[in-house]
Amino acid sequence: MYSLLNRFSLIDAATKSTELAINLNTSKPMRQQRIAVLGLGAMGTALALTLLKTGEQLMVWNRTAAKADELRNAGATALPSLAETLDAADVVLLCLVNNEAVHSILKPHRALLQHKMVINLTNGTPGQARQLAGWVQQQNSQYLDGGIMAIPPMIGTEHAFVLYSGDEAAFKASEPFLMHFGKARFMGADAGNAALYDISLLSTMYGMMGGFIHAAALLRRSAIQATAFLPLAKAWIAAMTPSLDLLATQIDSADYQSGVTSNLAMQAAGYENLVATARELNIDPILLLPMERLLQKSLEKGYHAADLSAVIESL
Ligand code: FVH
Numbered sequence: 350m351y352s353l354l355n356r357f358s359l360i361d362a363a364t365k366s367t368e369l370a371i372n373l374n375t376s377k378p379m380r381q382q383r384i385a386v387l388g389l390g391a392m393g394t395a396l397a398l399t400l401l402k403t404g405e406q407l408m409v410w411n412r413t414a415a416k417a418d419e420l421r422n423a424g425a426t427a428l429p430s431l432a433e434t435l436d437a438a439d440v441v442l443l444c445l446v447n448n449e450a451v452h453s454i455l456k457p458h459r460a461l462l463q464h465k466m467v468i469n470l471t472n473g474t475p476g477q478a479r480q481l482a483g484w485v486q487q488q489n490s491q492y493l494d495g496g497i498m499a500i501p502p503m504i505g506t507e508h509a510f511v512l513y514s515g516d517e518a519a520f521k522a523s524e525p526f527l528m529h530f531g532k533a534r535f536m537g538a539d540a541g542n543a544a545l546y547d548i549s550l551l552s553t554m555y556g557m558m559g560g561f562i563h564a565a566a567l568l569r570r571s572a573i574q575a576t577a578f579l580p581l582a583k584a585w586i587a588a589m590t591p592s593l594d595l596l597a598t599q600i601d602s603a604d605y606q607s608g609v610t611s612n613l614a615m616q617a618a619g620y621e622n623l624v625a626t627a628r629e630l631n632i633d634p635i636l637l638l639p640m641e642r643l644l645q646k647s648l649e650k651g652y653h654a655a656d657l658s659a660v661i662e663s664l
Contacts, residue, residue, distance in 0.1 A: 383406050385434050388446075397409050408426045408427070482540035
């Protein structure tokens with residue numbers, strides 16, 4: 350934190366505003382770093398409100414300016430333009446809808462992005478993160494990519510965690526404020542790592558959510574409420590979660606035959622009933638069909654006695 354504060358405050362002290370903080374290591378007065386949150390949708394607003402509550406000096410900007418009103422009332426500074434906001438900021442924290450939006454706002458202002466720390470919490474792909482990291486570094490700035498593993502109401506609670514990757518010095522320097530969002534986990538110097546883990550976790554989540562929504566569609570045919578099904582669904586998910594341990598071990602060793610209790614031939618036969626039931630009830634089996642195809646491909650490859658983990662060889 351000291352090096353970051355020192356760097357930005359000494360570079361900018363002569364020209365920028367001078368709200369002062371005391372550096373306990375040197376007893377020298379230093380300007381507090383100025384964080385700008387760009388993007389005030391549901392998530393950006395939750396992040397900004399959290400930073401305000403923890404006493405950070407905060408600037409906010411949003412394409413639709415009215416969304417800054419709540420934060421301005423809560424004590425944030427909303428400058429008239431993005432250019433002025435970037436110029437005044439030490440740390441630029443982005444939380445926009447997608448990578449395209451990030452590029453569309455940063456690229457026209459490259460001259461204002463010299464010697465900043467850019468923290469991008471916008472969801473994206475590993476490749477997008479690496480590409481933006483390279484571009485930000487060309488502007489002599491540090492880049493940290495982030496994957497938020499929380500929904501807006503979870504920000505600032507013990508249940509939230511955020512994955513970061515990229516410039517490790519930038520992570521260490523910003524950890525004192527990043528930790529207010531939720532547990533901050535550094536996933537390595539490859540800027541794409543946070544997105545890789547984020548997307549992997551979201552893939553796991555959508556598998557679970559999709560399965561639940563499909564089940565609810567089946568049950569609705571018998572006028573059974575999703576909420577009534579919930580206790581059973583949760584108990585089943587909890588009971589099956591430990592089986593991921595064996596699946597992971599089999600995948601890492603590429604030995605899909607060890608520890609098998611439910612072989613793939615049996616699972617493929619049973620899976621046909623999932624698809625048949627959907628059709629029987631006139632429910633589109635669209636969420637089920639990819640796994641049915643993978644099971645068939647695995648059987649064609651001879652994995653009859655293997656575990657479900659063997660389908661990874663067909664992906
Ligand atoms: N909300 C969630 O549950 C998830 C949790 C995990 C992380 N995600 C990611 O966070 C990013 C922002 O999500 P959000 O929930 O804040 O999204 P919205 O409320 O829809 O706000 C979108 C903001 O993006 C701005 N924006 C869109 N297009 C542009 C553009 N071309 N130029 C500048 N800004 C743009 C939009 O501005 P406006 O429409 O109000 O003018 C909002 O500020 C996202 O990556 C999630 O995947 C959230």
